Amino acid sequence: MADAFVWTPTHDYIERSHVRQFMARHGITDVNELRRRSTADVAWFWGAMVEELGIEFFQPYDSVLDSSDGMAWSRWFVGGKLNLAHNCLDRHVASTRAEKTALVWEGEDGAVRELTYRQLLEETDRIANALKRLGIGRGDRVGVFLPMIPEAVASMLACAKIGAIAIPIFSGYGAEAVATRLQDGAAKVLITADGTLRRGVPVPLKPIADEAVALSPTVEHLIVVQRLGRDIPWQSGRDLWWHEIRVAELPSCPCEPMDSEAPWMIAYTSGTTGQPKGSVHVHAGFLVKIAQEVLHQVDLQEDDRLCWVTDMGWIMGPWKVIGGLALGGTLVLFEGAPDFPTPDRLWRVVEEQGVTILGLSPTLIRALMKYGEEPVKAHDLSRLRVLASTGEPWNPAPWNWCFQQVGGGTRPLINFSGGTEVGACFLSCLTIEPLKPCALGGPSLGMAIDVFDASGKPIRGEVGELVCTKPWPGMTRGLWNDEERYLRSYWSRWPDVWTHGDWASIDDEGTWYLHGRSDDTLKVAGKRIGPAEIESAAVGHPSVFEAAAVGVPHELKGESIWCFVVLGPNVTPSPTLQQEIRDQVAHVLGKPFAPDQVRFVSDLPKTRSAKILRRAIRARLLNLDLGDLSSLENPAALEEIPRASA
Structure with missing residues (x-):
């Protein structure tokens, strides 16, 4: 039985939406027809989106798509020349948006900065000129190890301006994780800050950067933003203050005309095993795909203020910055934790900065739920128009x-899913269609997504592999310095089919759902099930706050299910409660999927982008190789796994 729709778009949501206006211009009558047409002829759709978005090329492209070398190596907007930064800044300043607010930033200490498009362009141009003076040019790599401050935005766009390739690095990483990315990308410059604030504590970024650079022989210079004004180690000749080098440069820097396929960013994604994968994203494809998503999925309008709780080191950081600025919107950035110094921090920012589009994650909401409804109700959120996750x-x-x-x-709560390598999203709801809880609506526009069974045939009503059968502009152009791994990771299962590694299903009303990573899948007595289904069933018990399910080898069943649960406040673990949780899962999913073990923990190990590290839980439990843990937010939670109370 399909879930019921809980939200239906009003007349205002429909008529105001960019999707509805696009449909009207092309004679399309409903969303299903739009999805069919956008995927039946992807070249038509993405060519139409260039016009819809007003993307400016310095030299027109000859063809929208060339897949003559195979789908894995598709090229987009072939022969065209443009610059991503020009489309995010320069063209707005040359039009009517020069004095419009481009971004607002709030520090954890209450400091606020606001930059217009003209001011952000000047900041970007000055640092672009400074990079050129340091010998940085086309194709050179620049690491950006900064919190979400205005300089992080300027740094990314400055790289694009001069044809350099940005490597955004999560600001919470340790030295070895930073060094791994600098080494793989052979970066020449690293941009960092003296520090940042997190839960009232100064986080010293410069010493971490020093240690990382010591391990990265290609890095010649370290540019440092003064955020905290504290004493920091300094290496004369190598280290340069941002505020000193910027004032020495002209406030104008022309954009380099870049080939549409020229790389502008290497975005690293961490797996549980092996080295992080460097996803290569290019000027035209990334710009068009991301801007289209922000236009259609969250329906960003001229007067909107977009805030996503993220970091530049995660794909939603560039998504927010490039999509929001390409459309001429206003970005809202903030430093620190969303529940510090008080539990209502995020809701206060939303109210005071007039946020209209707010991006969250399920884990963030679970963390904020524990404070109850009062922190939310204490603030006027009436300007909020769209929630996204x-x-x-x-x-x-x-x-x-x-x-x-x-x-x-x-x-509407617009749920979407994709990945760093995807460039953005495979699946997404839209603001003009009814919504079901936890659902993803359908394929993102222009994305030929399907669900395959084990034999590679499309299926409906069952859980299968999420795949993409046609190219899209935002797809990674391979993995940096690792062509073989790229082909093995995404293209090796079925010819010319991208296999993403997610379990998905489509209900009898055509609504799509995700069920977790397919490589996290459990197989119990020959029956496959995604961990998310078990976890959702466990969380249905009123005492369970969070859950993580993993498979443990079992002589008879192949795998048995172990469920690690975090209990709600003031709940005492007990054997009775364990049995209740097992019964709850059995009631929802059937007795074969009742966990063999329910273990109580105080926290679950998560990445800094708030994903539960199930494979690391399993590896720690079974004393296996833990693999790459550079994205682990809370190491103590992983160490708790083997001694969790049974």
Whole structure:
């Protein structure tokens, strides 16, 4: 039985939406027809989007798509020359948006900075000229190890301006994780800050950067943003203050005309095993795909203010910056934790900065739910128009809490999913279609997505592999310095089919759902099930706050299910409670999927982008190789796994 729709778009949502206007211009009558047409002829759709978005090319392209070398090596907007930064800044300043607010930033200490498009362009141009003076040019790599401050935005766009390739690095990484990315990309410059604030504590970024650079022989210079004004180690000749080098440069820098396929960013994604993968993204494809998503999925309008709780080191950082600025919107950035110094920090920022589009993750909502409804109700969120989420599959309880408490039951919660290598999203809801809890609507526009069974045939009503059968502009142009790994990771299962590694299903009303990573899948007595289904069932127990399910080898069943749970406040672990949780899962999914073990923990190990590290849980439990843990946020939680109470 399919879930019921809980939100239906009003007349205002439909008529104001960019999707509806695009449909009207092309004689398309409904969303299903739009999805069919956008995927039946992807070249038509993405060519139409260049015009719809007003993307400016210095030299027109000859053809929208060339897949003559195979789908894995498709090229887009072939023969065209443009610059991503020009389309995010220069063209706005040359039009009517020069004095419009481009971004607002709030520090954890209450400091606020606001930059217009003209001011952000000047900051970008000065640092672009400084990079050129340091010998940085086309194809050179620049690491950006900064918190979400205005200089992070300027750094990324400055690289694009001069044809350099940005390597955004999560600001919470340790030295070895930073060094791994600098080494793989052979970066020449690293941009960092003296520090940042997190839960009232100064986080010293410069010493971490020093240690990383010591391990990265290609790095010649370290540019340092003064955020905290504290004493820091300094190497004369190598280290340069941002505020000193910028004033020595002209406030104008022409954009380099870049080939449409020229790389502008290497975005690293961490797996549980092996080296991080460097996804290569290019000027035209990334710009067009991301801008289209921000236009259609969250429906960013001229007066919108977009805030996504993220970091430049995760794909949603560039998504927010490039998409928001390409459309001429206003970005809202903030430093620190969303629940510090008080539990209502995020909601206060939303109110005071007039946020209209707010991006969250299921894990963030679960973390904020524990404070109850009062922190939300204490603030006027009436300007909020759209909620959005990504990162991992939802459980019903937090989805409903976010929809009702934050959105008041009247605003859409646009759930979407893709990945760093995808450039953005495979699946997404739209603001002009009804919504179901936890669902993803359908394929993102222009994305030929399907669900395959083990034999490579499309299936409906069952869980299968999420795949893409046609190219798209935002797809990674391979993995940096590792062509073989790229082909093995995404293209080796079925010819000319991208296999993403997610389990998905489509219900009898055509609504799509995710069920977790397919490489996390459990197989119990020959029956496959995604961990997210078990976790959602466990969280349905009123005492369970969070859960993670993993498979453990079993002589008879192949695998048995172990469920690690975090209990709610003031709940005492007990054998009775363990049995209740097992019974709850059995009631929802059937007795074969009742966990053999329910273990109580105080926290679950997660990445800094809030994803539960299930494979690391399993590896720690079974004393296997833990693989790459550079993205692990809370190491103590992983160490708790083998001694969790049974």
